[in-house]
Amino acid sequence: MPRFPRCSILPKDAPTFLVTEYGRPHAAAGFENWMRDRCDEAGLPNCSSHGLRKSCSRRLAERVCTVHKIKAITGHKTDSEVRRCIDKADQVRLAHRVLKKLQDSASSPKPANPL
Numbered sequence: 512m513p514r515f516p517r518c519s520i521l522p523k524d525a526p527t528f529l530v531t532e533y534g535r536p537h538a539a540a541g542f543e544n545w546m547r548d549r550c551d552e553a554g555l556p557n558c559s560s561h562g563l564r565k566s567c568s569r570r571l572a573e574r575v576c577t578v579h580k581i582k583a584i585t586g587h588k589t590d591s592e593v594r595r596c597i598d599k600a601d602q603v604r605l606a607h608r609v610l611k612k613l614q615d616s617a618s619s620p621k622p623a624n625p626l
Contacts, residue, residue: 568596573603 527536537545546560564585571581578593587593 565596568593569600572597572600 529537529542531537531541531545543560546563550556550558568581568585568587571584576584578590578597581587581593581597582590585593585596587596
């Protein structure tokens with residue numbers, strides 16, 4: 512399994528980097544509409560701001576961020592909202608561990624019917 516750097520969060524005074532045409536942060540609905548337009552322009556009709564948020568949550572979880580750090584970055588309000596997003600990361604991490612064990616056992620096989 513690849514190793515990822517530990518998570519760090521932006522300071523509270525970090526600038527907003529996606530702003531409206533007036534230089535202000537997007538409102539939630541406004542951002543979703545803006546993102547929908549950008550995804551459509553890029554020929555990605557199945558992408559959405561929600562999907563990016565979920566993907567970000569999963570990637571942060573893969574980098575061993577805590578639920579609280581993920582909430583700070585993604586804006587989720589509850590731990591359960593974040594858990595729904597990061598369960599996939601837990602599943603992938605667990606699958607890598609199990610596959611590693613299978614590979615290790617395959618290199619030193621044991622007979623099915625020992626004498």
